[in-house]
Amino acid sequence: MRYYLNYEITFASKDFENSFVEYLKSIGISENLNNPFFKANTTNLFYSADLVEAWLGKHISELNSTHNVYTLLLANLTGHVPSVTSKQYDAYLNKSISELTPHYYNVTYVDYDLGMKVKRRWMTSWGGRGRLYYIDLSAGPSNITRQFPLQWAVKSNNIDLGSTYGIKWLTQFLSDCIYGAVEGLFTPDFIYPPRLSKKYLVDILVIDNRTDLKTPQIDMTLNRSIIKSELERLLPFAEVRVNTRFMNVTESPELTSLVINSKSPTRRRNATVVDLRPIYYWLSENGEGHAKDFFNKTVDILNIPVMAFIFTGEYQFGFTFKEDVEYMCPQSIWGVALGDLVLVSHSSRDLVRGNFTEPKQPKKGFGLTHTILHEVGHMLGLVHPFRVDPTQDFVASVMAYYPYEYRFSQFDVDALIRGYVDLLIMGSTAEIEECGVNPLTYWLSSSAKKRLEDAERYYENMNYMEALIASMEAKNLTSMLSEWNQLLLKLSRILIVIIIAAGCTVVVVLGLYLLHRKRQNQACHVNCSNEIPKPIW
Numbered sequence: 001m002r003y004y005l006n007y008e009i010t011f012a013s014k015d016f017e018n019s020f021v022e023y024l025k026s027i028g029i030s031e032n033l034n035n036p037f038f039k040a041n042t043t044n045l046f047y048s049a050d051l052v053e054a055w056l057g058k059h060i061s062e063l064n065s066t067h068n069v070y071t072l073l074l075a076n077l078t079g080h081v082p083s084v085t086s087k088q089y090d091a092y093l094n095k096s097i098s099e100l101t102p103h104y105y106n107v108t109y110v111d112y113d114l115g116m117k118v119k120r121r122w123m124t125s126w127g128g129r130g131r132l133y134y135i136d137l138s139a140g141p142s143n144i145t146r147q148f149p150l151q152w153a154v155k156s157n158n159i160d161l162g163s164t165y166g167i168k169w170l171t172q173f174l175s176d177c178i179y180g181a182v183e184g185l186f187t188p189d190f191i192y193p194p195r196l197s198k199k200y201l202v203d204i205l206v207i208d209n210r211t212d213l214k215t216p217q218i219d220m221t222l223n224r225s226i227i228k229s230e231l232e233r234l235l236p237f238a239e240v241r242v243n244t245r246f247m248n249v250t251e252s253p254e255l256t257s258l259v260i261n262s263k264s265p266t267r268r269r270n271a272t273v274v275d276l277r278p279i280y281y282w283l284s285e286n287g288e289g290h291a292k293d294f295f296n297k298t299v300d301i302l303n304i305p306v307m308a309f310i311f312t313g314e315y316q317f318g319f320t321f322k323e324d325v326e327y328m329c330p331q332s333i334w335g336v337a338l339g340d341l342v343l344v345s346h347s348s349r350d351l352v353r354g355n356f357t358e359p360k361q362p363k364k365g366f367g368l369t370h371t372i373l374h375e376v377g378h379m380l381g382l383v384h385p386f387r388v389d390p391t392q393d394f395v396a397s398v399m400a401y402y403p404y405e406y407r408f409s410q411f412d413v414d415a416l417i418r419g420y421v422d423l424l425i426m427g428s429t430a431e432i433e434e435c436g437v438n439p440l441t442y443w444l445s446s447s448a449k450k451r452l453e454d455a456e457r458y459y460e461n462m463n464y465m466e467a468l469i470a471s472m473e474a475k476n477l478t479s480m481l482s483e484w485n486q487l488l489l490k491l492s493r494i495l496i497v498i499i500i501a502a503g504c505t506v507v508v509v510l511g512l513y514l515l516h517r518k519r520q521n522q523a524c525h526v527n528c529s530n531e532i533p534k535p536i537w
């Protein structure tokens, strides 16, 4: 499958720029606080990412001539709103951090299960509630991306934007921004091939392994209805079931001893981990296959089994790699989607993390709902949006790391439905070709082709849900076409057998008849010769 993307570039009018800047000025909040990029206090100006996205969503039609497009809005607000300046780059090099005046976009979240408030302040871009993504080239620098804003990138590389090379350099810089958005958000690849089903079952088993803290209650760590409703948004064409069960690890003595014997004694990177690989080997069908002791597979439904552990203390799952504990990602993880199974781990301290943060949020913590939604997203095929550029970690998607978003972005929804449509169109086209031309089933193949053409047209216009409906109908028609073809083939075989049998019968009957006649003739000849009256002389 090959995508052809059309790019259109529009420059915003002065009126649009001015009204956007005015809006930003009206919502900006200045706070002098520790900036994690500089590890020192700076005077930071924050804009609500959600408000900015909503404003842009409302006014974007002033820039776009068509509705069904992905819009990437690149802004350079240097000189319009407080931003780090070229001069401030020298101050940064001289460690005069207090002079810096960067600006950022922020969102505040609250954990749905256990109430932990999460402030995500240091963002330079945002989008995903619609088909819009906004990158402020002059915002930052952010500790999350470790990238410079444009004006510092220019300064730090001694670029003269008026020079021949400067123009090329800027073009490449902007191309990189576009590449990140296109590859990460607009047309992402999949981590697993999308699996289309009419019914999905997310079967969640939460296993309490705490021996230290007893609060919160285990059934408070998960919100079934949010998982269900978010997945229904992602899979609007399907029936989504979510089962939740809770058990204490001691109910399975074998699992209890496996967890105890998988605790890594390592202190590298301050890791406190339960080694995930022995647990997965024990559960996986390719290993000892014990997952079936905990999950019943339901037929005619796509099963996504989720096993979520609450470990004692600070223990979480960790992957080992040679002598290290996970050499690329953080040393421990909250979850992993392994294709056949999701494994999730939160420590008992994660559930009351607010007791250990500064400032404290007493008894508040992180539940499992967010982690499970993220991992189920992977199981369905979705990738991290920041796969090619960390800038795209700033997106309203549960698949991102930095925001604590529960929703799937519009980009996630589009990508998955597009993936399903690809499968259906490719499958149906191949099936029609395989069936060949048959006058008796022509009406079916032409109807299927017609629906495929409809699907392609909807797809091109980015009406992916309509494309899915049309391609599903095409698939039903091609399935009927195949069935009819099979039936006609069987009938034609039966007919051939009948014709051959009838032919044989006719030949045999004719043969017998002729034989009979011959014998009659012979008999007659004998009799007749006997009966010929002797001549009377």
Ligand SMILES: [Zn+2]
Binding pocket: 374, 378, 384
């Ligand atoms: Zn992930």
